[in-house]
Amino acid sequence: MIGRSATEPVAVLVADDHEAFRDGVRALLGTVPGIVVVGEAATGSEAVRQALILQPDVVLMDIQMPELDGIAATHEIVAASPHIAVLVMTMFEDDESVFSAMRAGARGYLLKGADRAEIIRAIQVVTSGEAIFGASIARRLMEFFSTSRRGVPAQAFPELTDREREVLQLIAGGHANQAIASRLYLSPKTVRNHVSNIFSKLQVAGRAQAIVRAREAGIGGERREPDA
Numbered sequence: 001m002i003g004r005s006a007t008e009p010v011a012v013l014v015a016d017d018h019e020a021f022r023d024g025v026r027a028l029l030g031t032v033p034g035i036v037v038v039g040e041a042a043t044g045s046e047a048v049r050q051a052l053i054l055q056p057d058v059v060l061m062d063i064q065m066p067e068l069d070g071i072a073a074t075h076e077i078v079a080a081s082p083h084i085a086v087l088v089m090t091m092f093e094d095d096e097s098v099f100s101a102m103r104a105g106a107r108g109y110l111l112k113g114a115d116r117a118e119i120i121r122a123i124q125v126v127t128s129g130e131a132i133f134g135a136s137i138a139r140r141l142m143e144f145f146s147t148s149r150r151g152v153p154a155q156a157f158p159e160l161t162d163r164e165r166e167v168l169q170l171i172a173g174g175h176a177n178q179a180i181a182s183r184l185y186l187s188p189k190t191v192r193n194h195v196s197n198i199f200s201k202l203q204v205a206g207r208a209q210a211i212v213r214a215r216e217a218g219i220g221g222e223r224r225e226p227d228a
Contacts, residue, residue, distance in 0.1 A: 013037075019042070022040050043067040044073035061073065063101065072104070078205045082205050085206075086104075108126045
């Protein structure tokens, strides 16, 4: 994460309109070494203000928030501070909510009720720049994209080079940078550069948005084998 050394704890902002939920998350994360809750927000507008002031590494964001909903708040936070990872935690699991959050720039999507281990892992994953989804959300995404798309242009994203398109296909297939480097016989640094160029050319804030753009264009819809 930009601006944070490997020895610094992951700074988390909890944005939810229910005080009991915020208290529960604070108590849970308070027991985890390497993670610290630096602030709370009870409204979407407050979440945006706190994110800009505190510059946390991760924002845990509910969708249904007063003043400004979590989707709009996510968009504003990511637009102003692209290095902040927004991890949605909500009770909504419909396709519209999931894809709206991803388009807004969220790097992850968990349902409330996720266990302690799942929450901690999700925070760690989005902090590293990857995207993550709860098990039930991941199944919905796989079902959605399992339907082949018709009428896809022969050359999607002409602004990308052949190598960048190859990297994008692997990103959309769910592969992490290290796995992409191994598959394409490239150095991790070269892969990071390609990923950065792809994000810039597609005008996306991160991996989750890139996956949406690629899948909607019919790229990377195949089910991947687990990375070694």
